[in-house]
Amino acid sequence: MSDLHSQTVAYTRDTMLPPAPPPVRERGAIKWLRENLFSGPFNIALTLITLWLLWLALSEVLPWMWRGIWDAGSVTECRARPGCALRAGGAGRLLGRHPGSLAPARLRLLPRRRTVAPAAGACGLPHRHHAGPLHRPASAPAGVHGRRPLPDRLADLGGAIWGPAMVALGFVLGWAVWRLLLPRSNPGLAFTGGVLAALLWWLFLTGPVAGMLARLIPIALNPVPSDRIGGFTLSLLIGLSGITLSLPLGILLALARRSDLWIVSKAAVIYIEVIRGVPLIVWLLVAQILLNYFLPSRWSIDILVRVIVMVTLFAAAYIAEVIRGGLAAIPRGQFEAADSLGLGYWETMRLIVLPQALTISIPGIVNSFIGLLKDTTLVSIISLFDPKRMTDTIRATTEWGGIYWELYIFVGTVFFVFCFAMSRYSIWLEQRLERSHR
Template identity: 35%
Template sequence: MSIHQFQPDLPPPTNSVGVVGWLRKNLFNGPINSIVSLILGYLVLSMVLSIVDWAFVNADWIGTTRDDCTSAGACWVFISVRWEQFMYGFYPEAELWRPRLFYATLAIFVAALMWEKTPKRTWIWLFFVNVYPFLIAILLYGGVFGLEVVETHKWGGLLVTLIIALIGIVVSLPIGVFLALGRRSEMPIIRSMCTVYIEVWRGVPLITVLFMASVMLPLFLSEGMETDKLIRALVGVVLFSAAYMAEVIRGGLQAIPSGQYEAADALGLSYWQKMRLIILPQALKITIPSIVNTFIGLFKDTSLVLIIGMFDVLGIGQSANTDPEWLGFAIESYVFVALVFWVFCFGMSRYSIWLENKLHTGHKR
């Protein structure tokens, strides 16, 4: 009696795995798909080669005047000449060490907070949120410790973009949390007030909010009291963003199973203990993608401050395009501005994905 012996499994055909297999399955799995894939591939390749040729191969990189741009490609000389304006606006050249110090310290704090093994991360975060903004305001504005006063109308470029985005993100998040909790409150007055606030601010465009903050906010202050234009813009952006943040967090609160609330009540926790220790950590974890999406939208919306006379990085680009000595290089300007926004927004989105995967504890299906 012979004993049947199973033969070892043969490897799959080479044309069904790897890159070749993926191409056959997704792009060339039929005559029509193959023809469409070849046509689209040709168009995409032609476009990519044209962009590379314009942006890199035939581009001008070195020079100080438009006469140095002699090729048919991009004139990055224009960006290099205007570099300090794109980064700092019209900040005095002798005081540029102050915004540079801000950039350096901000990068250090962000790196320290993103690295998991950083010691005392909680204390670093508390310092970053509660103390660091005031130190930076003193550093950039001056007027104390022998620092020369630099009015905010001289600030511009990436400096203004980062300041508005950072303040908007850091301040709108806690306000949004309280608004979301208030909208779900069992007290009718609190719930009604929060609901009215959220619906009113979400129903008004940010452009209108900035106009209102710039023109009408001084009317609510006492006579003779003036408010800086940057402060007005920050107030408008924060109040506007907080309403959207509240709805995002409210969605996370409603996604928590009722059993979590009941379990917290069974433990005898107070309302604030229940929210701080059990409900909010889960709600914030669930809404990480939506929160970061709101932050990305806020970062891009900072370009709207141009309408109230503030020159962020996009405003500096548009003002540079009107310089008679550099007319005709608007494409380079807009490409550079788009790259700046893309780098920051892409970085936030990738960190969001990493954080979501790290905190994943079974909510995904």
């Protein structure tokens, strides 16, 4: 009986059931809402209060944005529009039609109207602060139907671009010479060769080659004086230049401060402490006023160049301390392992120590960069037209007097977008370079 039963009844399953999705309450948005917003009475109360506050805010902000008038020429014109409140006008004055927009120079390759530029720019502001001359005088020769031949238009573009291009090519040449000499000599000699190659190129070949290319291919850009650059163009120019130049300088300062050579270490310490001990606004005043007293009388350095140099030197001191903290976090065994492999100082730093130290220092470095970008608004103290000064200039006009919220909210929003993007990029970079889980 038992033998027959064992042959007719299966006790184990020979096939698996198909996979089924989890219950609706345990997946997707519903699960997230249950766990984060409605997990208990206290969280439910906080969620309802937050939703109520958001509704109060959006019920005021969304109609203000939806009814916003972006093409009014003054507050009076805005008030004359049906359904327009005072707060609904003027928010678009900082979107790019005012002086100092995000177009400091434009290629004038297209036909231009034969009109003289007006005496005032958008919003009634003086035209002298515009990013560059966008019209040619009516007396200038023109071709058929107001067009000029393409070679003439190319030759009438203002300042040449070949000079800066040849200067940038000097950096590329120095890097190529350094890479070529590095396998055949010690790193110090390779670095010296790269620097000498770049200097020889800049001193003897940059001018002739740029002049020859300017005659062969006369492509150029509108020259833009420093007093005509303003708004977010100025902030981005100073901020990006300072970020790009201060990072390598900060690395060198951090290495110099940890150097075994007494004079190199003390010089780096003195520089870092002096720079960090004085506010940036004081260094900007030094760049504007006092720097000319220490330069030869025949030298005339543009104020924007002086500001970029001073901001770079200021940011490099802070970045050096951040990187020094990353270097201090590297275990001593890393240096000993490099010594056992026969690596020199620069090879150890370049291949082993600095990659790890920079990865550790990413949050501090990005924090310094964000502070540097926001501190570019301090240049208004030396009469440069940063977004804050542009906002005050627009408010001072008779057309837009009395406008406050729109201008400052717009400036703050743009800065927040840039800073938040930098912050998110640093988080992504940290996760990409993380090696502890591998």
